[in-house]
Amino acid sequence: MTPRLTALLLTTVLVAAGCGGDSGDGDxxxxxxxxxxxxxxxxxxxxQAGNPDVEVEVFRAPTGEINARIAAEQREGGVRADxxxxxxxxxxxxxxxxxxxxxxxxxxxxALPEAxxxxxxxxxxxxxxxxxxxxxxDPAPAEWWDLVDAAAAGGVAFPDPGFAGSAFAAMxxxxxxxxxxxxxxxxxxxxGAVQVGTxxxxxxxxxxxxxxxxxxLDFSARGAVEKGSPIVRVWPEPGAISLYxxxxxxxxxxxxxxxxxxxxxxGNEAQLAIAATGWEPARTGVPWPHDGPRLTLDWTSAFxxxxxxxxxxxxxxxx
Numbered sequence: 649m650t651p652r653l654t655a656l657l658l659t660t661v662l663v664a665a666g667c668g669g670d671s672g673d674g675d676x677x678x679x680x681x682x683x684x685x686x687x688x689x690x691x692x693x694x695x696q697a698g699n700p701d702v703e704v705e706v707f708r709a710p711t712g713e714i715n716a717r718i719a720a721e722q723r724e725g726g727v728r729a730d731x732x733x734x735x736x737x738x739x740x741x742x743x744x745x746x747x748x749x750x751x752x753x754x755x756x757x758x759a760l761p762e763a764x765x766x767x768x769x770x771x772x773x774x775x776x777x778x779x780x781x782x783x784x785x786d787p788a789p790a791e792w793w794d795l796v797d798a799a800a801a802g803g804v805a806f807p808d809p810g811f812a813g814s815a816f817a818a819m820x821x822x823x824x825x826x827x828x829x830x831x832x833x834x835x836x837x838x839x840g841a842v843q844v845g846t847x848x849x850x851x852x853x854x855x856x857x858x859x860x861x862x863x864x865l866d867f868s869a870r871g872a873v874e875k876g877s878p879i880v881r882v883w884p885e886p887g888a889i890s891l892y893x894x895x896x897x898x899x900x901x902x903x904x905x906x907x908x909x910x911x912x913x914x915g916n917e918a919q920l921a922i923a924a925t926g927w928e929p930a931r932t933g934v935p936w937p938h939d940g941p942r943l944t945l946d947w948t949s950a951f952x953x954x955x956x957x958x959x960x961x962x963x964x965x966x967x
Contacts, residue, residue, distance in 0.1 A: 675701050675703055676702075676705065677704045677705070677730050677906060678705045679692070679707070679729070679730065679733060680717070680731070680732050681707070681708050681732070682708070682714060682733075682734050682739070683734075683773075684927075687773070687921075687925040687927060688708060690921040690924065691912070691913055691922065694917055694921055695909055699908065704909075707729075711739045711813075727748075729901070730898055730901040731909055732895065732896050732898060733913070734893065734895075736892070737813075737891065737892065737951070738813050738950070740769045740896060741948075743896070744766070744769060744896070749769060749897065749898065749899055750768065750897040750898070751768050754907060754910050755914070755915075756914030756915050759914070760914065760930050760931060760932070761932065763944045768896055770910070770914060771930035772913050773892065773929065773930055775814055775865055775890065776865070776867075776888035776889070777863055777864065778865075778866045778869055778881060778882060779863060779864075780861065780862055780864050780872075781854060781860060781861035781879065781880050782857065782878075782880075783878060783879070783880050788880065789884065792884050793832070795841070795861055795863070796835045797839070799839035799840040799860070799861075801860050802840075802860025803841070803842065803858070804840065804841040804842075804859060804860065804861050804862055805841070805844045805849070805858075805863070806819075806836065806841050806850075806965070807844060807845065807849065807863065808846070810962075814847055814865055815846075815863075816950075816958075817945055818863055819833070820950040823957050824950065830964070833965070837964045843965045844862075848864075850868075851869060851877065851879065854879050866881070866883075867926055869881040871926065883939035887940060887941035888941075889942075890944050891945065891947075897910060914931065919931040
């Protein structure tokens with residue numbers, strides 16, 4: 649999610665909530681998603697194997713482009729999406745706040761941790777924010793506060809929370825947690841931490857020697873290590889900061905396959921497919937090599953205080 653787009657998004661979905669959607673053609677299922685292509689392909693293939701009469705159309709794009717498409721379709725008479733499968737809770741909550749998502753109880757939702765489900769959208773993947781650092785950094789960071797020393801030793805990269813939902817999750821967790829707070833972000837900045845664009849930019853910056861350490865997605869860090877990148881991935885104490893990739897049915901959809909697809913994604917088969925593409929599955933009991941504890945965020949509070957939190961961050965880091 650791009651938090652700076654939230655005001656525009658809220659305007660869009662408030663209009664959408666009051667209009668019917670031209671979203672279903674019986675056996676046609678339209679999915680709007682920002683999820684990685686190989687993950688979407690694997691899950692859709694599994695669904696179509698069990699539902700060969702359903703024609704699935706996928707529009708995959710960054711969150712901002714999905715928001716723009718929904719806005720344009722609403723101006724033209726109705727949102728055509730049946731299912732939204734997005735990257736983080738912020739990208740879904742504005743639609744939910746406007747009443748644009750369908751409330752129901754999908755089969756499989758009971759297997760999700762309570763923090764990863766609501767009455768209108770549910771977790772499909774878990775994304776974890778971890779530490780990466782230069783192999784020569786001594787002492788190596790083991791916990792979040794150790795990044796202050798790393799920043800003083802050679803700089804720390806912090807992804808832009810106004811651009812990436814995962815970066816917003818890390819920022820919001822720090823600001824909303826007594827053990828960190830604004831003092832932690834100020835200490836990082838004063839020691840030499842700087843903002844970069846995306847979690848991937850963090851990994852590249854550390855690998856290229858621009859920074860001693862940084863905060864990034866575990867998925868990005870693991871992928872880089874597997875490809876031989878000269879970085880070390882650390883699951884920090886007291887835990888990685890976790891967020892989830894939500895899925896929902898557009899409220900005005902009349903596709904009979906929409907709810908079935910959500911239930912498929914929450915089921916064991918699709919969760920195994922998600923794990924096979926490198927993402928931690930959201931469903932409990934699906935095999936995954938857990939590295940340690942996870943720290944979760946009160947996403948409702950973070951959404952309600954989004955601009956306040958971003959203002960506090962920008963007062964320190966600028967931007």
